[in-house]
Amino acid sequence: MNERDSEQVARMFVEGGYTVTADERDADAILVNTCSVRDQAEQKALGKMGIMGKYRDKKPHIVYGYMGCMAQSRGKELFKNVPHLDVVVGTQKYHRAFQYVDDILTKRLEKRMDEPAFSLAGQSVCDIAEEKDSQNTIRDHIAKDNQVSAFVSIMQGCNMRCSFCIVPDTRGAERGRPIDDIIAECKELVAKGVKEVNLLGQIVNLYGRTEFPKVDGKSPFVQLLEAVHEIEGLERIRFVSPHPIGFRSDLVNTFSYLPKLCSHIHFPMQSGSDAILKKMRRPYKNAKFIEICENMKAARPDLAITTDIIVGFPGETEEDFQDTVRTVRRLDFDNAFIFRYSKRKNTPAAEMEDQLPESVKEERNQILLKIIDELAVAKNAKLVGTRQQVLCTGLSKTNSEKLMGRTSQNKIVIFDGDAERMTGQVFDVDIEDATGFSLYGTAAIK
Numbered sequence: 001m002n003e004r005d006s007e008q009v010a011r012m013f014v015e016g017g018y019t020v021t022a023d024e025r026d027a028d029a030i031l032v033n034t035c036s037v038r039d040q041a042e043q044k045a046l047g048k049m050g051i052m053g054k055y056r057d058k059k060p061h062i063v064y065g066y067m068g069c070m071a072q073s074r075g076k077e078l079f080k081n082v083p084h085l086d087v088v089v090g091t092q093k094y095h096r097a098f099q100y101v102d103d104i105l106t107k108r109l110e111k112r113m114d115e116p117a118f119s120l121a122g123q124s125v126c127d128i129a130e131e132k133d134s135q136n137t138i139r140d141h142i143a144k145d146n147q148v149s150a151f152v153s154i155m156q157g158c159n160m161r162c163s164f165c166i167v168p169d170t171r172g173a174e175r176g177r178p179i180d181d182i183i184a185e186c187k188e189l190v191a192k193g194v195k196e197v198n199l200l201g202q203i204v205n206l207y208g209r210t211e212f213p214k215v216d217g218k219s220p221f222v223q224l225l226e227a228v229h230e231i232e233g234l235e236r237i238r239f240v241s242p243h244p245i246g247f248r249s250d251l252v253n254t255f256s257y258l259p260k261l262c263s264h265i266h267f268p269m270q271s272g273s274d275a276i277l278k279k280m281r282r283p284y285k286n287a288k289f290i291e292i293c294e295n296m297k298a299a300r301p302d303l304a305i306t307t308d309i310i311v312g313f314p315g316e317t318e319e320d321f322q323d324t325v326r327t328v329r330r331l332d333f334d335n336a337f338i339f340r341y342s343k344r345k346n347t348p349a350a351e352m353e354d355q356l357p358e359s360v361k362e363e364r365n366q367i368l369l370k371i372i373d374e375l376a377v378a379k380n381a382k383l384v385g386t387r388q389q390v391l392c393t394g395l396s397k398t399n400s401e402k403l404m405g406r407t408s409q410n411k412i413v414i415f416d417g418d419a420e421r422m423t424g425q426v427f428d429v430d431i432e433d434a435t436g437f438s439l440y441g442t443a444a445i446k
């Protein structure tokens with residue numbers, strides 16, 4: 001989501017006559033889009049901005065800014081942490097970033113020409129206010145060569161209050177974009193060659209529930225999926241991240257009648273223990289999570305499911321952890337992100353008394369990583385000898401002599417071929433080898 005927001009801001013700068021530099025040392029303005037999900041991410045953003053402050057020695061006019069979740073939650077306090085900072089832009093103000101930076105930069109450059117005694121005093125902006133309809137401003141893309149796949153932000157915010165998460169404070173309440181706007185954006189992307197869209201939202205399946213009515217028993221999100229599916233030339237649809245809440249049969253059924261919907265879902269489970277789910281304020285039981293997964297697999301038998309799991313949440317007993325292990329094995333996930341619980345300031349979980357020692361968190365983390373790794377290796381090994389349909393995304397990121405693509409199950413496939421001719425094409429690849437991360441094969445077209 002941050003990547004998508006950054007792209008929108010970059011696009012506004014490009015439209016305003018700026019160029020996105022490959023090297024930060026060449027920039028006249030540096031904006032850092034921040035994440036608050038983990039404390040480590042905030043520390044990194046602070047450290048990075050601190051180091052970059054030295055560029056002002058050679059370029060006194062340079063403008064520094066923070067955007068995103070940390071900007072939203074810390075606001076003006078950031079000017080104390082980072083004395084050279086000029087701009088703080090909250091999560092509902094991305095569309096204002098360009099104007100704030102451009103104004104300051106223009107004034108500085110003009111002033112430098114006029115006045116030898118150049119001063120930066122009094123030139124800073126902090127805008128973290130709420131803004132109605134700000135969700136509708138994340139809609140433009142930067143033109144990229146051979147772009148095959150694109151993220152489309154369909155909503156902002158979250159009305160849940162998971163006890164470990166700071167997002168509701170930093171991103172505000174759920175706000176969905178109109179279906180027509182989203183469809184127009186997808187069509188524009190397809191006209192430029194995009195074959196796959198990935199619909200983005202904090203709880204993507206709750207899209208539009210407060211703004212738009214159900215039609216024929218179908219939620220606004222299902223209506224959106226059906227409308228996106230109609231777009232000619234679009235080959236694949238993905239969405240991220242769904243929540244078990246509001247994941248009803250109308251959405252489960254889409255896997256049986258929307259063939260462009262990919263056979264992969266990233267479905268955060270967080271814990272397999274009902275007691276821990278309750279402490280996390282995740283309003284579902286483990287049995288419900290399992291039931292939704294099994295129903296989706298009934299609707300789409302080759303569905304790959306990946307998940308997020310937090311280990312070492314306050315009060316997690318060995319039995320709670322074993323509940324998670326049992327569920328992981330039962331659902332036979334294709335892969336998972338495992339997070340050791342870490343305190344987030346201003347969240348209820350950070351104040352819970354029964355925090356676990358790091359050694360316990362680390363031990364559980366290692367156990368689960370090992371299990372997930374075994375499952376991933378076994379799943380991918382089963383695909384050796386099969387023919388998989390792949391959307392070629394271009395050169396491999398780790399070996400520029402090879403091409404890469406993704407299957408509908410979102411598995412990375414590496415193969416030989418001509419990048420110019422094959423990028424953006426969907427074709428079959430015969431799978432000959434596999435690791436837990438990737439499949440290797442031979443394209444069935446020449």
Ligand code: SF4
Nearest residue numbers: 158160161162165167
């Ligand atoms: S659902 Fe929970 S974890 Fe996800 S963004 Fe909302 S509060 Fe955070």
